[in-house]
Amino acid sequence: MDQFTINLLFVGGSFALYFGIAIWARAGSTKEFYVAGGGVHPVLNGMATAADWMSAASFISMAGLIAAGGYANSTFLMGWTGGYVLLAMLLAPYLRKFGKFTVPDFIGDRFYSTTARLVAVACLIIASVTYVIGQMTGAGVAFSRFLEVDNNTGLIIAAVVVFFYAVLGGMKGITYTQVAQYVVLIIAYTIPAVFISLQLTDTFIPAIGLFSTHTESGLPLLQKLDEVVRELGFRDYTADVENKLNMVLFTLSLMIGTAGLPHVIIRFFTVPKVADARWSAGWALVFIALLYLTAPAVASMARLNLLTTIYPSGPTEQPIEYAERPDWVQTWETTGLIKFEDKNGDGRVQFYNDVPAFQDEAAARGWEGNELVVNRDILVLANPEIANLPGWVIGLIAAGGLAAALSTAAGLLLAISSAISHDLIKGSINPNISDKDELKVARISMFVAIVVATYLGMNPPGFAAQVVALAFGIAAASIFPALMMGIFSKRVNSTGAIAGMLAGLISTLVYIFVFLGWFFIPGTANLANTPDNWLFGISPLSFGAVGAMINFAVAFTVSSMTPPPPKEIQDLVESVRYPQGAGGAVDH
Amino acid sequence: MSDHNTNAEKYWQANLRLILGSLVIWALASYGCAILLRPMLSGIHIGGTDLGFWFAQQGSILVFLFLTFFYAWRMNKLDEEFGLEE
Numbered sequence: 254m255d256q257f258t259i260n261l262l263f264v265g266g267s268f269a270l271y272f273g274i275a276i277w278a279r280a281g282s283t284k285e286f287y288v289a290g291g292g293v294h295p296v297l298n299g300m301a302t303a304a305d306w307m308s309a310a311s312f313i314s315m316a317g318l319i320a321a322g323g324y325a326n327s328t329f330l331m332g333w334t335g336g337y338v339l340l341a342m343l344l345a346p347y348l349r350k351f352g353k354f355t356v357p358d359f360i361g362d363r364f365y366s367t368t369a370r371l372v373a374v375a376c377l378i379i380a381s382v383t384y385v386i387g388q389m390t391g392a393g394v395a396f397s398r399f400l401e402v403d404n405n406t407g408l409i410i411a412a413v414v415v416f417f418y419a420v421l422g423g424m425k426g427i428t429y430t431q432v433a434q435y436v437v438l439i440i441a442y443t444i445p446a447v448f449i450s451l452q453l454t455d456t457f458i459p460a461i462g463l464f465s466t467h468t469e470s471g472l473p474l475l476q477k478l479d480e481v482v483r484e485l486g487f488r489d490y491t492a493d494v495e496n497k498l499n500m501v502l503f504t505l506s507l508m509i510g511t512a513g514l515p516h517v518i519i520r521f522f523t524v525p526k527v528a529d530a531r532w533s534a535g536w537a538l539v540f541i542a543l544l545y546l547t548a549p550a551v552a553s554m555a556r557l558n559l560l561t562t563i564y565p566s567g568p569t570e571q572p573i574e575y576a577e578r579p580d581w582v583q584t585w586e587t588t589g590l591i592k593f594e595d596k597n598g599d600g601r602v603q604f605y606n607d608v609p610a611f612q613d614e615a616a617a618r619g620w621e622g623n624e625l626v627v628n629r630d631i632l633v634l635a636n637p638e639i640a641n642l643p644g645w646v647i648g649l650i651a652a653g654g655l656a657a658a659l660s661t662a663a664g665l666l667l668a669i670s671s672a673i674s675h676d677l678i679k680g681s682i683n684p685n686i687s688d689k690d691e692l693k694v695a696r697i698s699m700f701v702a703i704v705v706a707t708y709l710g711m712n713p714p715g716f717a718a719q720v721v722a723l724a725f726g727i728a729a730a731s732i733f734p735a736l737m738m739g740i741f742s743k744r745v746n747s748t749g750a751i752a753g754m755l756a757g758l759i760s761t762l763v764y765i766f767v768f769l770g771w772f773f774i775p776g777t778a779n780l781a782n783t784p785d786n787w788l789f790g791i792s793p794l795s796f797g798a799v800g801a802m803i804n805f806a807v808a809f810t811v812s813s814m815t816p817p818p819p820k821e822i823q824d825l826v827e828s829v830r831y832p833q834g835a836g837g838a839v840d841h
Numbered sequence: 842m843s844d845h846n847t848n849a850e851k852y853w854q855a856n857l858r859l860i861l862g863s864l865v866i867w868a869l870a871s872y873g874c875a876i877l878l879r880p881m882l883s884g885i886h887i888g889g890t891d892l893g894f895w896f897a898q899q900g901s902i903l904v905f906l907f908l909t910f911f912y913a914w915r916m917n918k919l920d921e922e923f924g925l926e927e
Binding site: 319324330331334337338341342343346429460461464465472473474475476477479491493494497500503504505526528531532534535538539542545546549655715744827831832833 | 849852853856859863864867871872875876877879880881887888889890891893894895897898899901902903905906908909910912913916917924925926927
């Protein structure tokens with residue numbers, strides 16, 4: 254059986270499973286559509302949250318980022334897991350007790366203001382739409398690589414699949430589909446990692462292999478990797494970072510951004526009790542950690558494997574001849590994600606860090622520039638091929654990457670559609686809409702959201718990387734502080750909360766736009782995006798944490814100068830703090 | 842009614858203390874050991890590198906896991922102790 258047929262079998266089989274679940278879990282009421290009826294077991298909810306959270310970025314890109322940056326990119330590992338501690342202690346149980354359907358529901362009620370609710374809806378839609386574009390693009394790429402169709406066809410297939418189970422099943426369908434998608438993606442990620450760990454360190458568990466001995470050289474794996482990259486002019490893999498302030502703020506932005514992303518928060522509305530919301534956060538982190546503890550091992554081992562492939566007799570000896578490169582390099586060359594150019598005409602593949610500090614050594618070896626460019630996103634996808642694993646593992650990786658992209662896209666689309674149908678239409682425009690009509694509006698808005706996301710996926714605005722920073726920045730600077738103050742302070746009033754959200758949102762947007770261009774239009778940046786220009790060395794990607802602090806400061810100052818919230822609002826804050834009398838998610 | 846208030850008040854104070862303690866550990870593991878204190882811990886070797894690197898790529902995640910489960914277990918017990926469980 255050829256590779257194409259195997260990929261088709263794995264991808265088709267997993268889709269048949271998702272469809273089956275969607276039909277079985279069809280949503281009949283708004284409550285089932287928005288919060289799956291509020292009856293999902295915490296372990297299953299944890300699994301669904303993990304699939305919801307782990308996107309194409311976690312599955313495909315993160316290991317590549319760590320492989321390239323080493324210690325410096327540990328920020329992603331800590332930032333994208335540490336946020337769950339904040340969720341578990343500061344948000345999830347109280348929002349579950351509050352017992353309504355959406356994030357703007359809480360902000361609108363707690364700050365007794367339609368304006369606050371609409372600001373929250375705007376933040377939610379900007380953050381979610383920017384995020385969903387990346388997922389659709391990722392799914393399109395995975396389809397085109399593994400099913401050998403063009404990118405747009407791949408995107409349309411992805412859109413039809415998501416449409417079917419998200420529109421039909423709502424949160425109920427999405428939840429149970431995500432459980433299946435989690436199982437597919439974690440198996441796909443772990444199997445190649447286990448094989449590679451066995452090959453390099455004789456250790457069965459990759460996370461332990463990372464800190465074990467490299468069998469071939471007898472040195473610890475990380476020490477061996479440091480030595481190899483140093484010989485080729487790269488920074489040590491484990492080298493420390495000079496700008497610690499920026500590293501701290503970037504990690505903090507990722508953490509509070511994670512805790513403030515609406516599609517993650519609404520997952521905690523689906524469990525039966527407050528106690529279950531607490532357990533559920535823990536289980537979500539367990540299922541996320543299974544991938545996040547494996548990722549750094551995949552990163553260092555794949556980097557070492559890549560360099561050993563190019564320098565079979567060691568980095569101080571000659572690299573391989575281009576004619577003798579392995580098959581997987583040839584496969585990826587056809588996609589353009591690996592590029593080779595023989596600059597010194599010796600027929601060999603010189604791969605090193607082309608920096609001034611290394612120029613003398615390179616010249617002494619007769620090298621005239623780095624000759625190989627490897628796109629870091631291929632690392633996870635090419636992993637099974639690098640390790641010579643059988644064809645079915647490649648089919649599994651294809652199904653896993655698609656599961657990661659589609660599960661996150663579905664979660665985001667649900668957050669967007671509920672913000673439109675529930676908060677915008679029912680909450681502001683037509684409060685008397687019937688349950689049945691609201692469900693219809695929810696399905697129509699989800700359909701529109703899918704069409705818009707697919708269109709933007711086909712015609713990406715060309716700023717995919719910045720867009721993710723924007724989504725996290727907005728969630729960190731606007732949504733997270735508003736929710737936290739709504740629970741932990743009785744004194745913050747509607748004027749303070751609105752002023753705080755706007756101050757956090759605008760300061761973060763301005764700081765990002767000044768360095769990356771206004772609305773990301775090329776050429777409109779006021780300052781070059783270099784560390785010298787950054788305020789106190791804070792990068793635009795790390796500014797979300799500062800925006801959050803501005804939000805808190807403004808909200809408290811303005812609230813202290815204006816009258817406290819009315820008695821019934823203070824009672825509402827009181828009631829979310831105690832689990833007693835939570836009941837189910839309230840139909841209203 | 843005032844009895845209920847003091848009981849509820851005590852429950853909330855206990856919750857705040859628990860959150861504060863947990864967040865101190867949360868920050869020490871990630872921002873402390875893995876980033877700011879890494880140079881101070883560089884003398885402690887583990888698997889071919891130093892303790893700070895281990896915290897950054899593995900230790901902090903394990904600490905986060907422990908904290909979320911510990912918090913859930915402790916709070917669910919406090920709910921019962923104060924008679925505030927569902």
